[in-house]
Amino acid sequence: MNVHFVSLGCPKNRVDTEVMLGHTADAGHELVAAPEAAEVIVINTCGFIGEAKQESIDAILEMAKYKESGSCKRLVVAGCLSQRYPKELASEMPEVDQFIGTDEVGAIAKAISGTINRLSVVDTPAYLYDDAAPRRRSQAVHTAYVKIAEGCDRPCAFCIIPKLRGPQRSRSPESVLRETRDLVAQLLLADKFAEVLRPVRRVGRVLPARFRRDQPLGRRAHGKVPMVAAVTIP
16 A cells, blocks of 8 residues: 655654654555555654644644545554544544554554554553664655653653653663664665765764754753764764
8 A cells, every 4th residue: 555654743753753664664565755645644643732732633634634635545643642642532533544652653554454443552652663673764865863762750740751652761772873873874875975984983882973962952851861863974
């Protein structure tokens, strides 16, 4: 089937979308850029603040129109909005065929084919991808995000992250290193950036030399290690 993806929200969501793209392609589906050409449309939503929730709802309703005017037969809603309001969305959006949360990234092929329950969202997410995940990059050729940790153990009254992403867990340094090397190798093959070899040799220490930390407000929170880093080729 032809499948179109819409990715909303933060860099963590972008990485989840790219892993879902990989699983979708591995299942034999064709990834298409135009929603009107898709038989299945997947929206990976954000549910963190009011504006993000509204953007996600608007995107769902916009993509749902292709079930009438396009070739879309199934609409799949994934990500944080589904994780936060699973029952409410399932009740109020009959046009959506499948809801999955942040724990079901690896189940996207089943969601596309409709072989799991319409509402498939666990209460406490525990998923965290690793370097073996079949990831398909979707950004500019010279940059890619690497997720090094997920979730949070601090139940702050003002923050919904533990609900959306589950408890804090981290990838091993070895897994992060392997993925980073693979991403750089893909970049070299894509654009023949031979000059990148010199800084990349420094990867062997802890993390790549050209990592950029993406944090709310541009700083660390409570002294924690950033959850996402971006590998950028100069």
